[in-house]
Amino acid sequence: MIFVLRHAERADNSPFQDDQKDVKLNFDPHLTDLGILQSQLCALSIKKILETYNPNAKQVVYVSSPFLRCVQTVQYVNQQLGLNAIDNKLYVQTHVGEMLRSTWFEEDINKKLTQKTDQSLSQQVGLKIEEPFAQDERLIQQVYPEDKLGDFYDRFKVAYEVIVEKFLNTYNTEETVLIIVTHGFGVQVVLDKFNCFSFSDMVDYCSINAFDYRQESLPNKEYPFIPKICVRQQHDHVKQADNEFSKRKQQIAKF
Template identity: 25%
Template sequence: MSACAQTIYIVRHGERLDFVDRLWRRSNPERSYDPPLTDKGLLQAKAVGQEIKSKTLDIKHVISSPFSRCLQTAMCISETLGSQSVGISNGLCEVMNPNCYVTRRVILPTPQLESLNVTLDDSGIDCPLPHFPEQFRDAFHRYASAFEAAADKHWPHNLVLVTHGYGVQRALNLGLSTVAAFQVEYCGYVVLERESKRPQWKLGESVGAS
């Protein structure tokens, strides 16, 4: 990747437990929309942290969606990068739509941070949760705004933003200036770069997003 004034990594969370254990949602009806990572997902998160570390040592903050699977992923990445905490941005959250297994209004932050071994810092962005049900076009606009808000707050520092599959799709759309749909693997990511504070983002790299 070329040297740029600011680089952000937009990363999808690791493997979610409810896609492996199909009984998990039934056993956790109050948190059915918010599964944690599997053991494999934790390993994926650590691996992507190592991959990012090998490419740049200059990550200032890791900021996450408030969903448990993202916070766990973010914390693994943060620890791998030598930090011990993460920020939260509600703008990075899952699309509030039944097609994303969100079947009712979500009350967040609900994650049990202590049980997830997550420590928060003040690097996040204070913004409200989207309303349920949320349309996908509104979610894509929200993701773009969340990326820009985090990048502007911490300009010109480099960041890792941990979000959901549709968030990484949106990042790839921004980098390619298209509205095409893409598939995003667990812990797949897109790298966006910019030379100054208000230009169009450029795609630096995409891994596991095609």
């Protein structure tokens, strides 16, 4: 099975000023405490999905956008999921990174991201960070500024196809799952690829989308493969995280 997730809550979008003050790089914010809880509960939801659709899963390949919020989402999902990360690695793939709009970024910040500059990040995450997972001449390199949504769509769609193709050709997908952690627009591209995205939908933090590419599950057994869509935009765990976090805040306030 293949999972495509959006990252958890980012500090610069937090309503709490303390979260915003702690951001070290304004273009690469970390997860909030709520975001950490969202990631942990997301992992528990993935475990339940696997129990239903793929109970034989034993190990996982992680592929992430290079942005810190995505890398940290993998960190906390991995801590709770209970599957062995292959070679104890997290693969960072720039091709599934955020859209580099000039209204969001003043320059190409890929070389300045925490993943590139913090030598201790792998130790903090608990996985060896390596890049990329897939190399292929079909991949479209990210160019700044990336202001056209169509350019982002083309880049991300090709990247998703290349990553999935390598995964399916390399691993026994009955025992191994792939988890891709990216951004809202990236999730949108994947769902749109299978004609199951509505622009009225909101891609919530830690939104889970799960696809079954096993041969017996494929609606179309000839390339291009159309997977069985097992889960689309599941985010009940986000509401659960909000409720639990509010209770924690209330308990702290009492003291």
